[in-house]
Amino acid sequence: RKVAFTADKYPHIKRNPNFKEINDEDVSYLASILSQNALIVDNGTNSSDLTPFNVDWMGKYRGKSRVVVRPRSAEEVAKVLKYCGEKRIAVVPQGGNTGLVGGSVPVFDEIVISTNYLNKIRSFDPVAGILVSDAGCVLEVLDNHLAEHGYMMPLDLGAKGSCQVGGNVATNAGGLRFLRYGSLHGSVLGLEVVLPDGTILDNLLTLRKDNTGYDLKQLFIGSEGTLGIITGVSIATPKRPKAVNVAVFGLSSFEDVQKAFLKSKEDLTEILSAFEFWDFAALQLCQLYGTNRSEFPLGQYPFYVLMETSGSNKEHDDEKLAACLESLMDASIVQDGVIAQDISQMNNLWSFREDIPEATHKAGAVYKYDISLPVPVLYKMVEDMRKRLEDSGSFGKDKAITHVIGFGHLGDGNLHLNITAKEYDEDVTKLIEPYVYEWTGKYRGSISAEHGLGLMKANYLGYSKPKPMIELMRMLKKSIDPNGIMNPYKFLPN
Amino acid sequence: RKVAFTADKYPHIKRNPNFKEINDEDVSYLASILSQNALIVDNGTNSSDLTPFNVDWMGKYRGKSRVVVRPRSAEEVAKVLKYCGEKRIAVVPQGGNTGLVGGSVPVFDEIVISTNYLNKIRSFDPVAGILVSDAGCVLEVLDNHLAEHGYMMPLDLGAKGSCQVGGNVATNAGGLRFLRYGSLHGSVLGLEVVLPDGTILDNLLTLRKDNTGYDLKQLFIGSEGTLGIITGVSIATPKRPKAVNVAVFGLSSFEDVQKAFLKSKEDLTEILSAFEFWDFAALQLCQLYGTNRSEFPLGQYPFYVLMETSGSNKEHDDEKLAACLESLMDASIVQDGVIAQDISQMNNLWSFREDIPEATHKAGAVYKYDISLPVPVLYKMVEDMRKRLEDSGSFGKDKAITHVIGFGHLGDGNLHLNITAKEYDEDVTKLIEPYVYEWTGKYRGSISAEHGLGLMKANYLGYSKPKPMIELMRMLKKSIDPNGIMNPYKFLPN
Numbered sequence: 002r003k004v005a006f007t008a009d010k011y012p013h014i015k016r017n018p019n020f021k022e023i024n025d026e027d028v029s030y031l032a033s034i035l036s037q038n039a040l041i042v043d044n045g046t047n048s049s050d051l052t053p054f055n056v057d058w059m060g061k062y063r064g065k066s067r068v069v070v071r072p073r074s075a076e077e078v079a080k081v082l083k084y085c086g087e088k089r090i091a092v093v094p095q096g097g098n099t100g101l102v103g104g105s106v107p108v109f110d111e112i113v114i115s116t117n118y119l120n121k122i123r124s125f126d127p128v129a130g131i132l133v134s135d136a137g138c139v140l141e142v143l144d145n146h147l148a149e150h151g152y153m154m155p156l157d158l159g160a161k162g163s164c165q166v167g168g169n170v171a172t173n174a175g176g177l178r179f180l181r182y183g184s185l186h187g188s189v190l191g192l193e194v195v196l197p198d199g200t201i202l203d204n205l206l207t208l209r210k211d212n213t214g215y216d217l218k219q220l221f222i223g224s225e226g227t228l229g230i231i232t233g234v235s236i237a238t239p240k241r242p243k244a245v246n247v248a249v250f251g252l253s254s255f256e257d258v259q260k261a262f263l264k265s266k267e268d269l270t271e272i273l274s275a276f277e278f279w280d281f282a283a284l285q286l287c288q289l290y291g292t293n294r295s296e297f298p299l300g301q302y303p304f305y306v307l308m309e310t311s312g313s314n315k316e317h318d319d320e321k322l323a324a325c326l327e328s329l330m331d332a333s334i335v336q337d338g339v340i341a342q343d344i345s346q347m348n349n350l351w352s353f354r355e356d357i358p359e360a361t362h363k364a365g366a367v368y369k370y371d372i373s374l375p376v377p378v379l380y381k382m383v384e385d386m387r388k389r390l391e392d393s394g395s396f397g398k399d400k401a402i403t404h405v406i407g408f409g410h411l412g413d414g415n416l417h418l419n420i421t422a423k424e425y426d427e428d429v430t431k432l433i434e435p436y437v438y439e440w441t442g443k444y445r446g447s448i449s450a451e452h453g454l455g456l457m458k459a460n461y462l463g464y465s466k467p468k469p470m471i472e473l474m475r476m477l478k479k480s481i482d483p484n485g486i487m488n489p490y491k492f493l494p495n
Numbered sequence: 496r497k498v499a500f501t502a503d504k505y506p507h508i509k510r511n512p513n514f515k516e517i518n519d520e521d522v523s524y525l526a527s528i529l530s531q532n533a534l535i536v537d538n539g540t541n542s543s544d545l546t547p548f549n550v551d552w553m554g555k556y557r558g559k560s561r562v563v564v565r566p567r568s569a570e571e572v573a574k575v576l577k578y579c580g581e582k583r584i585a586v587v588p589q590g591g592n593t594g595l596v597g598g599s600v601p602v603f604d605e606i607v608i609s610t611n612y613l614n615k616i617r618s619f620d621p622v623a624g625i626l627v628s629d630a631g632c633v634l635e636v637l638d639n640h641l642a643e644h645g646y647m648m649p650l651d652l653g654a655k656g657s658c659q660v661g662g663n664v665a666t667n668a669g670g671l672r673f674l675r676y677g678s679l680h681g682s683v684l685g686l687e688v689v690l691p692d693g694t695i696l697d698n699l700l701t702l703r704k705d706n707t708g709y710d711l712k713q714l715f716i717g718s719e720g721t722l723g724i725i726t727g728v729s730i731a732t733p734k735r736p737k738a739v740n741v742a743v744f745g746l747s748s749f750e751d752v753q754k755a756f757l758k759s760k761e762d763l764t765e766i767l768s769a770f771e772f773w774d775f776a777a778l779q780l781c782q783l784y785g786t787n788r789s790e791f792p793l794g795q796y797p798f799y800v801l802m803e804t805s806g807s808n809k810e811h812d813d814e815k816l817a818a819c820l821e822s823l824m825d826a827s828i829v830q831d832g833v834i835a836q837d838i839s840q841m842n843n844l845w846s847f848r849e850d851i852p853e854a855t856h857k858a859g860a861v862y863k864y865d866i867s868l869p870v871p872v873l874y875k876m877v878e879d880m881r882k883r884l885e886d887s888g889s890f891g892k893d894k895a896i897t898h899v900i901g902f903g904h905l906g907d908g909n910l911h912l913n914i915t916a917k918e919y920d921e922d923v924t925k926l927i928e929p930y931v932y933e934w935t936g937k938y939r940g941s942i943s944a945e946h947g948l949g950l951m952k953a954n955y956l957g958y959s960k961p962k963p964m965i966e967l968m969r970m971l972k973k974s975i976d977p978n979g980i981m982n983p984y985k986f987l988p989n
Contacts, residue, residue, distance in 0.1 A: 128757055128870055129908060151761075173706050184704070186713060187681020200963045208867040209907045210678070211941035212667050212717055213948060213959040214986070215968045219680060219713030223706055240764045263622055267645075270734045270807040271765045313764040317811040373702040376622055413703045414623060447705035454707060465707040469694045473975075474709045480974050481967075492708070 004056050004063040007108050007456065014456075014490055016109040020091040023068055023112055027088065034080045036073050039118075043067040054113045057106045058099055058163075059362065059369075061425065062456060064107025066093070071118045075193055075201050075232040081114060082230065083199025091486045094226035096137065096168025099160035101369055102455030104225045105168065108490045116167050119232055122146055124207075131190060131207045133235045136167025153241040155182035159355055167231040173223030175451030180412035181274040181311065182239055185222055192218040193233030197482040205235050220477070225453050226488040228481045242274070242311035244318045247347045248326060250338040251302030255380040258304050260334045262376070262411055265308055268325035272318050275309035277354050279408035280383065284353075286404050286421070290363035291356035295349060298339045306335075306411070307354050357408050357419075364404060364421040368429070370437050372416045373447035379416050382440060383407035386418060386433070393432050401429055415450040438464040453492075460494045498550050498557040501602050501950065508950075508984055510603045514585040517562055517606055521582065528574045530567050533612075537561040548607045551600045552593055552657075553856065553863075555919065556950060558601025560587070565612045569687055569695050569726040575608060576724065577693025585980045588720035590631065590662025593654035595863055596949030598719045599662065602984045610661050613726055616640055618701075625684060625701045627729045630661025647735040649676035653849055661725040667717030669945030674906035675768040675805065676733055679716055686712040687727030691976040699729050714971070719947050720982040722975045736768070736805035738812045741841045742820060744832040745796030749874040752798050754828045756870070756905055759802055762819035766812050769803035771848050773902035774877065778847075780898050780915070784857035785850035789843060792833045800829075800905070801848050851902050851913075858898060858915040862923070864931050866910045867941035873910050876934060877901035880912060880927070887926050895923055909944040932958040950985045957988065 008014070021027075032040055043051050043066075055064040072078045085092050091111040098105045107113060116137035123133040127150045134143060141161040144154045156169060158176035168174075170192065173185050182188065191206035204218050221228055252258050258278055265273055281303050287293070299305065312318040322340070329335040341347040361367040374382060387405045390396035396405065402422050409417040418437070422429045438448050442464035449458055449465070462471060474493060478485070502508065515521075526534055537545050537560075549558040566572045579586050585605040592599045601607060610631035617627040621644045628637060635655040638648045650663060652670030662668075664686065667679050676682065685700035698712050715722055746752050752772055759767055775797050781787070793799065806812040816834065823829040835841035855861040868876060881899045884890035890899065896916045903911040912931070916923045932942050936958035943952055943959070956965060968987060972979070 126869075128753065130760075173710070175704050175706075179704065183677060183681045186710065187677045196963075196967075202963055202967065203961050204964060206939065206941065207869065208939075208941050208944070210669050210673065210867045210904075210909050210944040211959070212669075212943045212945055213941055213952075214956055214965070215714060215722075215971055216667070216680065216717050217964055217967055219716075220709060222713075223710050228709075240760055242764070259622065266624075266734060268807065270736070271805075311765075313762065314811070314815060317808070317815070320811070321808060373704045375620075375701065410704075415704050445700065445702075447700065447702050447707055449706045450702070450704040451706055458707075462708055465705070467697050469690075469696055470698060470711055471708070473690075473696065473711055476974055477709055477971070480970055 004060045007062045007064060007103065014108060014495065017091070017485070017489055019089055020486070021089045022110060023090055027090065028068060030084065031070060031081065035070070035077055039071050039073070039077070041069040054095060054098070054115065055106055057103055059101060059367070062103035062106050065110050066107040066113050067110060068112040069115055070112060071115045073118045075195060078114065078195045078230050078232050079199045079201050082195050082197055085112070085486055086198050086484065089484050089486060091489050093488050094171070094230045096165035096171070097139065097160065097163040099164040099168070100172060100455060101371070101452045102457040104172065104453055104455030104488070104491055108456065111489065114230060116165055123233065125150060126207065129207070130238045130240070131235060132238050133205060133207060133233065134166060135233055136231045137165050140164050140166055140169060147238055148241060151241050152238040155188045155236065155239055156185065159358055166234050170222055170234055171224065171226050171231055172453045173451070175410070175413065175415065177275055179410060180276060186219060188237045189218060189222055189234065190237055191235035192221055192231055194221050194229040194231050196229045197484070197487050205233050207235050209237060223453065225455065225492050227478060227492045228487060243313050244311070244315035245347065246310045246318055246322050247341045247350045248308050248322065248338055249299065249350050249353070250306045250335040251299045252304045252306060252334070253302060253336055255304060257334050258306060258411060259376060261306055261329055264329055264334065265325055268328070269310055269321055272310040272312040272321060273308070274311035275307065276412035277307040277409070278411045279305050279354065279357060280406060282404060283357050283406040283408045286364060286406055287353065287356045287360045290360040292359060293349070293352040293356050297353060299337050302336055307350060361406070361419045361421050366422050366425040368420040368422065368433055370418040371450050371452040372418060372441050373414050373450035374416060374441065374444055375446070376411065376414050378444050379411070379414060380407060382416060383418055385440065386437065389436065390432060395429065395432060401426060435461060441465070456491045459491050462494050498554045501556045501558060501597065508602060508989065511585070511979070511983055513583055514980070515583045516604060517584055521584065522562060525564060525575065525578065529564070529571055533565050533567070533571070535563040547592070548589060548609065549600055551597055553595060553861070556597035556600050559604050560601040560607050561604060562606040563609055564606060565609045567612045569689060572608065572689045572724050572726050573693040573695050576689050576691055579606070579980055580692050580978065583978055583980060585983050587982050588665070588724045590659035590665070591633065591654065591657040593658040593662070594666060594949060595865070595946045596951040598666065598947055598949030598982070598985055602950065605983065608724060610659055617727065619644060620701065623701070624732045624734070625729060626732050627699060627701060627727065628660060629727055630725045631659050634658050634660055634663060641732055642735060645735050646732040649682045649730065649733055650679065653852055660728050664716055664728055665718060665720050665725050666947045667945070669904070669907065669909065671769055671904070673904060674770060680713055682731045683712060683716055683728065684731055685729035686715055686725055688715050688723040688725050690723045691978070691981050699727050701729050703731060717947070719949065719986050721972060721986045722981060737807050738805070738809035739841065740804045740812055740816050741835040741844045742802050742816065742832055743793065743844050743847070744800045744829040745793045746798045746800060746828070747796060747830055749798060751828050752800060752905060753870055755800055755823055758823055758828065759819055762822070763804055763815055766804040766806040766815060767802070768805035769801065770906035771801040771903070772905045773799050773848065773851060774900060776898060777851050777900040777902045780858060780900055781847065781850045781854045784854040786853060787843070787846045787850050791847060793831050796830055801844060855900070855913045855915050860916050860919040862914040862916065862927055864912040865944050865946040866912060866935050867908050867944035868910060868935065868938055869940070870905065870908050872938050873905070873908060874901055876910060877912055879934065880931065883930065884926060889923065889926060895920060929955060935959070948986050953985050954988045
């Protein structure tokens with residue numbers, strides 16, 4: 002698919018004329034203060050070199066940056082930001098560029114500051130379980146490193162092979178381990194951040210507890226590169242479980258999904274580590290487009306649940322899980338189920354769940370909504386949307402909209418509503434938005450549970466946050482980034 | 496003990512002349528906008544009515560407030576703050592007044608805004624485990640309420656019978672369950688906060704995940720009443736464990752304490768819920784002044800550890816704990832140990848640990864230091880301090896300084912260093928401070944792990960935070976509280 006320029010697709014977004022257009026002199030200066038090969042500059046013949054930095058991985062957004070900067074230290078980041086701050090050159094911090102809301106690619110000619118070369122593990126303390134690393138370390142690399150010491154990262158997500166820990170923190174990534182290990186607001190212990198004026202905030206503490214002053218690092222967690230660039234992360238990591246079990250069930254109603262969740266919290270309390278769900282439409286989509294070609298082990302049910310336990314004693318965990326399943330079956334909460342017998346079966350079961358996002362991309366253009374809702378109304382959103390789209394006449398075989406599926410992290414109240422269409426189309430968008438946000442606002446949900454706001458949802462913030470909060474956000478942004486050079490056009494409503 | 500006025504004890508702190516002295520007209524106005532009995536005003540004959548609001552529970556700080564305001568709703572708090580903001584009347588937010596650093600009592604004539612009457616539980620969702628309550632609800636009351644639903648508060652501390660959840664959040668309280676359930680930065684889901692200009696920030700979401708904008712509530716967690724007054728709290732609560740085990744050991748070195756911690760993380764991973772330690776000097780102090788009159792079950796060892804497990808299956812937990820203890824004994828890491836056989840033994844063992852803070856108060860005037868340190872050097876701090884005080888000639892039987900003890904939450908790297916003296920004395924203070932803070936700074940520790948800064952440590956912030964961070968803190972304070980009326984003279988260095 003050819004990706005249209007964001008600037009053309011969203012003509013109402015105007016380039017801020019206060020930002021300087023970067024010229025040869027600026028490029029020469031930046032080259033002179035940075036280590037070798039730090040810059041990629043579009044010279045008219047090599048623009049494809051910049052494409053991976055200008056286009057998001059969904060192929061939905063495309064910027065026009067002519068310069069990518071890849072610093073090798075916090076000090077280099079500081080030099081770049083100091084210069085850009087003085088010259089009013091707008092910047093986009095970019096990690097693994099795996100975001101889903103257009104937050105990590107430029108809109109116009111903002112320069113890209115990539116953390117790709119900030120990729121050193123700084124330290125790991127195996128007694129306290131505290132890891133300190135550069136922001137550009139890839140999540141999976143860190144997790145593998147920790148595995149050697151019997152620990153693991155407190156978060157895991159589909160993009161783990163490409164996403165970077167700095168981006169995870171900047172977007173407050175959630176993912177598959179959230180239910181058990183909680184939010185990054187709890188597990189991040191310290192950050193090194195470069196502010197828009199080039200100041201390095203050294204808050205890379207390796208302490209579990211610290212009540213000295215405002216907890217500034219919290220401001221940067223989830224700020225999506227609009228307040229500064231995270232260059233280092235200190236994070237508390239849990240022990241890697243010695244025993245993991247995975248089971249998948251078929252259920253006949255969303256009511257039963259909720260009952261199964263309650264019961265598993267009751268019976269598996271401290272070992273429950275994931276409670277994921279998907280609907281039949283999601284399964285169908287995967288059977289068409291998924292990469293897992295093995296047969297799905299259960300028959301047709303309206304809902305499926307994947308439950309994972311993680312603990313330190315396999316025998317104990319097996320016993321708890323078996324007892325829980327038995328009572329779920331006895332109470333007819335679950336219709337059918339399968340428990341993985343070994344690690345390859347475990348991975349296979351997980352892959353049915355992890356296949357879903359990938360499959361939606363192969364199905365065409367995908368509209369992704371990532372919503373927090375009170376669990377009782379969580380699936381009603383999918384049903385209401387499906388009905389709305391059916392009523393519009395645009396949804397169905399050979400129509401503009403091909404699939405409407407619901408899946409996600411039920412244990413966290415987090416629904417992923419994905420709608421696939423033949424192509425990204427203004428009419429389709431209008432059918433979905435702002436309806437999806439209004440619906441969420443009505444039930445006091447969050448229009449972004451974990452994906453963030455980026456460009457996609459900046460203007461919809463008001464559906465989840467009242468005006469005084471947005472005003473306070475603007476005030477903070479203005480205080481820390483007075484010239485607005487950090488990741489402009491995004492995050493806060495225009 | 497007669498408590499000296501803070502203003503007399505610390506003559507270098509000057510009243511800010513920009514603050515208006517509250518007069519009869521102000522009092523009448525406040526009375527007219529609030530519900531009945533909201534005010535307690537010193538009329539010259541009833542000053543003892545104000546004493547509990549002017550004096551902290553350690554008897555170390557004493558303010559001169561003549562007016563206490565007890566609003567009954569966020570709206571009433573907003574009215575008060577709006578008026579105080581306009582008139583530049585300084586205020587001190589006060590919850591249960593159980594703080595240890597002089598943060599919750601006035602220094603001069605600041606009016607006290609007490610949350611005592613904000614004491615309603617607003618809602619509890621037993622599926623999601625999310626509690627919403629007024630800020631003035633007492634921690635233990637909330638915990639008892641949750642017990643009825645099979646849940647519990649994610650934090651527990653000695654002051655639970657008096658401290659209020661709003662104060663817990665405002666001071667980012669840690670406590671005994673931190674090791675297992677983590678920081679309030681992770682478990683608080685939403686806050687209702689009244690800003691210094693009377694704006695009510697309604698962020699009382701009941702969602703586990705929400706990535707819409709800067710996570711403003713985080714700023715108020717641990718801000719000690721310097722940015723606004725928390726009036727409502729939404730918090731994620733864990734399932735109450737069905738099985739709890741407690742064991743206490745004697746160990747012959749701090750090396751062994753660390754080894755025991757590592758081993759118990761290894762063996763008890765998901766059920767380990769507390770790992771507390773104390774030294775022999777702490778035990779001796781409790782035997783002199785503690786309220787637990789029962790015999791301590793172990794002989795004399797340099798260190799004691801209390802280990803707690805919490806889980807959903809008693810049989811499994813017993814088995815894990817027994818195996819862990821056996822290997823600890825076999826490896827001679829632990830010299831002797833006792834496991835509670837029933838709940839009364841469990842409470843009894845806990846009380847040896849919980850007695851310590853209380854006993855220090857009965858021993859005389861107590862200097863409390865609450866320090867985060869990398870675990871390997873954690874106890875060296877106590878040894879070095881003891882040596883310093885011995886060398887000074889002021890420490891020993893019948894001398895000014897009577898006891899130097901170390902205890903705390905080893906699993907969180909949190910040492911409580913307590914020093915008892917015959918009375919609070921400038922010479923004693925000078926022997927201890929700033930040495931204790933310099934020592935902490937040298938090892939990149941935190942001078943306040945969980946107690947906060949308050950009045951006591953405001954000027955020592957620089958030992959734990961670099962200058963650019965303190966500057967950013969000042970900028971935030973200035974932006975949100977431009978007149979500085981919120982809890983002045985505290986938190987940030989003067």
